[in-house]
Amino acid sequence: MPTEPVVVVEQLGKVFQVPVREPGLRASLKSLLHRETRAVVAVDAVSFRIEPGEVVGFLGPNGAGKTTTLKMLAGLLHPTSGNCSVLGHEPKGRPAALLRQITLVMGNRNQLQWDLPALDSFELNRAIYRIPRADFLRLRDELIELLELQTLVDKPVRNLSLGERMKVEIAGSLLHQPKVLFLDEPTIGLDITMQKRIRSFVADYNKRYGATVMLTSHYMADVQALCKRVIVIHHGRILFDGALASLAERFSLDKTVTVRLADGEEIKVNAPRGEIAAATGKLLAENDVVDLTIEDAPIEDVIERLFESEPAK
Amino acid sequence: MTVSPNGSLGAESKTHAMGSMYLTLMRTSIISQFQYRAAAYFYMIGMVVEPVIYLIVWSTIARSHGGEVAGFTPGTFAAYYIVWMLVRNVNIVFTPFGWEWRIKEGNFASQLLKPVHPIHYDLAEFAGGKLVVIILWLPIALALSLIFHPSLHPSLLQCGVFFLAIWGAYLIRSLVLWALGLITFWTTRVSALYEAYFLAELLLSGRLVPMQLMPRWAQTLSWAFPFRWTFAFPITALTGPISERELLEGLAMQALWIGVGTIVVMLVWRRAVARFSSVGG
Numbered sequence: 001m002p003t004e005p006v007v008v009v010e011q012l013g014k015v016f017q018v019p020v021r022e023p024g025l026r027a028s029l030k031s032l033l034h035r036e037t038r039a040v041v042a043v044d045a046v047s048f049r050i051e052p053g054e055v056v057g058f059l060g061p062n063g064a065g066k067t068t069t070l071k072m073l074a075g076l077l078h079p080t081s082g083n084c085s086v087l088g089h090e091p092k093g094r095p096a097a098l099l100r101q102i103t104l105v106m107g108n109r110n111q112l113q114w115d116l117p118a119l120d121s122f123e124l125n126r127a128i129y130r131i132p133r134a135d136f137l138r139l140r141d142e143l144i145e146l147l148e149l150q151t152l153v154d155k156p157v158r159n160l161s162l163g164e165r166m167k168v169e170i171a172g173s174l175l176h177q178p179k180v181l182f183l184d185e186p187t188i189g190l191d192i193t194m195q196k197r198i199r200s201f202v203a204d205y206n207k208r209y210g211a212t213v214m215l216t217s218h219y220m221a222d223v224q225a226l227c228k229r230v231i232v233i234h235h236g237r238i239l240f241d242g243a244l245a246s247l248a249e250r251f252s253l254d255k256t257v258t259v260r261l262a263d264g265e266e267i268k269v270n271a272p273r274g275e276i277a278a279a280t281g282k283l284l285a286e287n288d289v290v291d292l293t294i295e296d297a298p299i300e301d302v303i304e305r306l307f308e309s310e311p312a313k
Numbered sequence: 314m315t316v317s318p319n320g321s322l323g324a325e326s327k328t329h330a331m332g333s334m335y336l337t338l339m340r341t342s343i344i345s346q347f348q349y350r351a352a353a354y355f356y357m358i359g360m361v362v363e364p365v366i367y368l369i370v371w372s373t374i375a376r377s378h379g380g381e382v383a384g385f386t387p388g389t390f391a392a393y394y395i396v397w398m399l400v401r402n403v404n405i406v407f408t409p410f411g412w413e414w415r416i417k418e419g420n421f422a423s424q425l426l427k428p429v430h431p432i433h434y435d436l437a438e439f440a441g442g443k444l445v446v447i448i449l450w451l452p453i454a455l456a457l458s459l460i461f462h463p464s465l466h467p468s469l470l471q472c473g474v475f476f477l478a479i480w481g482a483y484l485i486r487s488l489v490l491w492a493l494g495l496i497t498f499w500t501t502r503v504s505a506l507y508e509a510y511f512l513a514e515l516l517l518s519g520r521l522v523p524m525q526l527m528p529r530w531a532q533t534l535s536w537a538f539p540f541r542w543t544f545a546f547p548i549t550a551l552t553g554p555i556s557e558r559e560l561l562e563g564l565a566m567q568a569l570w571i572g573v574g575t576i577v578v579m580l581v582w583r584r585a586v587a588r589f590s591s592v593g594g
Contacts, residue, residue, distance in 0.1 A: 076422050078587045094586075096428035104426055111423035113341060115348045120341055127337035128427050130330045156348070 004088065006180055006212040007050035007073060011082035013236075014043040014068050042068040044236035045082060055206050055213040057227035057244070059303060065236040066216040067106075070182045073214070074104040086180060100129055103178040105170055107185035110157070118153045118168045122175055129176035136175065143171040146201055163194040170198065174205065181205070183215045187222055199225045220299045234307050247306070248296045249273075259283050260291040334429065335437045342441030357449045360402060361457075368394040368461060371522070383525050384554075388464030392552045393523055395457050396465075400547045401520070402446040403479045406487040407435040409507040412494030425589070432578065436487055443483070467551050474560045478547035481567035486543045488574025495578075498585035513538070519545025539570040 017037040021027050043065040050056055060066050071077040073084055075091035075098065084091060089098035105111075112121040126136040144150060147167045152160060160168060170186065183202065187195040203226055206213055217223055223230060223244065230247055232240040240247055254270045257280050261267070267287065271279035276294060283289065296302075346353055371394075372387040380386055385393070415421045424431040457463075467475070493510060496503050515521050517531060518540035524532055535541040546563040549555050555563075 071422075074426060076425055077589065092587075094425065099426060099428035104422075106422070109419070109423065111426075113345065115345050116341065120344060124337055124341050127330075127334040128429055130333075 003052050005049040006052050006054075007048075007084070007086050007214070009046055009048050009069075009073070009082070009084045011045045011047055012043055012069065012072060012079050012084050013041070013045050013081035014065075014072060014077060015080045016040045016042055041236050043072070043079075046233065046236070046238055047082075048231055048238065048241055050212055050214065052212055053206070053210045054229060055203075055215065055226050057223035057230040058214055058216045058233065059223065059230055060216075060233040061307060064233045066233055067184055069233070070104060070184050070214065070216065074102060074182055075099065076104070100176060101178055102180040102182065103173040103176075104182040105173045105184065105186050107166065107188035110165065111169060112157045112165075112172055114158050115156055117156055118149070118172065121157070121172055122153070125172055125175045131176055139175060139177060140171075143174060146204065147171055147197070163190045166190060166194070167198065170201070177209060179209075179211055181211055181213045181215075183213060183217075185217055186215070187217060187219055195219060195221065202226055220303070224299060232303065232306055239306055239309075244299070248299065248302050254297055256295045256297065257283060258293045258295070259287060259289045262288040262290050331433075334433065335440075338434060338437035339441030339444070342438040343445055346442055346445040353445060353449060357446070357453060360398060361453055364394040364397045364401070365457070367397075367521070372461070383523075385523065385526070386464065388462055389552065391457070391461035392463035392465040393548055395454050395461070395463050396548050396551050397520070397544070398454065398457075399447070399450050400479055400482065400544060402450060403443050403483050404486050404543055405442075405446075406439050406483065406490055407494070408490055409494035409497065409510075410504065412497040413504065416497045421589070425586070430582075432487075432491055432582075435491065436484075439487070440483070465552060467553065470557065470560065471551055471553065471555070474564060475547060475551040477564060478550045478567065481564065481571065482543040482547050485539050485567060485570045485574055488571065488578050489539055492574065492577045492581050495581045495585040498588045514540045514543075517541065518543060519548060523549075539574070542567050542570055 016039070018040050020036045020038045042063075046065070046069060058066050058069070068077060072079050073086055073091055075094040078092045086098060087101055089095050091098060112118055113124065122136075122140055125131075126133070131139075144153060147170065149168060149171060152164050152168055153171075157165060157168065166186065174181075181202070186202070187198050190198070199222055202213060202215070205211055206226075213226070215222065215226060227244060229242065230240070230244050231238060232247070240250075254272055255276045257269045257271065257276065259267050267283065269279055269283060280292070280294065284292070368390055371382065371385065371390045375382045375385060375387050375390060421431070424434055427434075493507065496506065516527075517535040517538055524535060524541060524545045527535075535545075542563065546567070550560055550563060
């Protein structure tokens with residue numbers, strides 16, 4: 001049976017009017033009488049759909065329009081043009097029925113009560129989202145266990161480290177069991193262990209509850225671990241939308257063959273995809289090879305190549 | 314997990330759920346206040362200074378004028394300013410300056426993501442804080458009473474109207490300052506406008522001096538603004554002199570301003586939130 005897409009975005013655009021002023025006292029005085037603004041196109045006619053249960057990586061350099069798009073989908077920003085819907089609702093009206101089913105976690109933002117233990121903030125979310133107490137207690141304890149928060153939830157949030165706070169934030173954002181998760185840099189500033197823990201938690205949550213996840217991250221490891229599909233955005237426009245594997249195929253023309261010889265020496269050869277078999281055969285014929293690996297170029301390099309293919313505006 | 318996936322979590326009625334949310338927010342606010350007990354005491358000391366200065370000045374003037382100014386004796390001044398202190402504390406709401414901070418720091422986004430109008434957070438959070446303030450006010454009022462001997466003889470009706478009027482004043486001030494704070498969505502630095510508002514409030518509300526001591530034109534002008542219903546009316550409701558008719562008229566005027574404030578907030582909010590640019594977060 002066909003299912004409706006969870007997220008539908010059609011020709012979505014957002015233009016910010018940014019004040020412009022030259023430096024100096026004279027320009028300052030002039031701006032009192034006449035204020036100039038410049039239109040900055042943050043998102044430019046973007047279209048895509050996300051099916052239920054998908055985990056989609058939303059990639060792009062700083063200022064590409066990722067966060068602006070997520071904020072429009074979460075109802076924080078009103079689009080300048082185009083349409084979007086999430087779970088059949090138009091986000092810009094911030095209907096309560098939608099807000100009860102989504103969450104937006106921003107890695108650099110605190111949504112919990114700063115001075116109180118997280119347990120108090122959790123209780124507040126219970127009341128705000130009208131979660132029946134029995135369900136709340138069950139899910140709260142489940143999240144505490146999954147994210148290993150036992151020793152953290154009774155400390156004031158201000159006393160937690162960045163990584164600890166992020167884990168607690170994520171738990172607080174999921175208490176109402178959202179069906180759609182917008183995760184904006186959820187692992188930013190965290191150490192490798194914490195990044196891995198959050199990644200595996202998101203994957204587990206997606207599997208367990210069938211939630212749809214849209215994730216932005218500068219850490220490609222996040223994307224590789226979680227997302228089969230990626231949308232690459234640059235200068236507010238979509239450059240690529242498809243499987244992560246096909247992104248590598250399309251933009252990574254070279255592969256790298258690495259061989260280790262009997263004497264311990266390592267040789268690396270880059271070759272175009274079509275010539276990789278011949279290059280490997282030559283290496284094997286000419287050397288005393290004990291180990292061999294063939295790899296695509298790192299995904300970071302692939303993405304970089306993709307951005308380079310799009311001239312700056 | 315039995316939470317319904319369609320967003321209608323649980324079987325609580327909307328009113329019951331809203332009541333539960335208010336109680337939880339108020340409780341959280343009280344817990345927060347007790348996190349900083351010393352700050353709460355310093356805050357109260359700060360709050361005592363302003364009315365005590367007014368009280369000493371006006372009591373001195375009354376004595377130098379044969380013990381009375383426009384019907385106010387040192388005892389009635391004492392009653393006015395001791396009750397003033399409670400009314401002022403209940404009147405403290407989320408100010409437009411807070412809005413500047415919210416918008417500049419990008420702290421508003423998390424509230425917009427919640428399925429409840431953000432005004433409820435401010436109303437509930439500040440209402441919760443009042444309970445702490447009232448507890449702290451009681452010993453201070455007792456001490457000031459021993460020093461200044463207030464002349465205070467309210468009737469039962471006056472006490473009942475006073476109780477309603479302080480919360481009416483709280484609602485009016487919350488709504489008016491919320492509407493004013495929403496200007497921040499258009500321009501993030503509007504402190505000067507807020508200062509002008511607070512100056513007008515100081516003069517036309519009964520905060521600086523009882524309205525009876527103001528010039529006739531100022532008393533007439535004060536009817537066109539919400540200020541007097543947030544200070545002078547609740548104070549006078551308890552201290553008197555005030556007739557039963559004036560008590561009921563005062564409550565009716567408060568209800569009118571609550572209605573006006575609600576409509577203004579609803580109208581401005583729709584336009585303001587459409588302009589929200591979610592600065593820095």
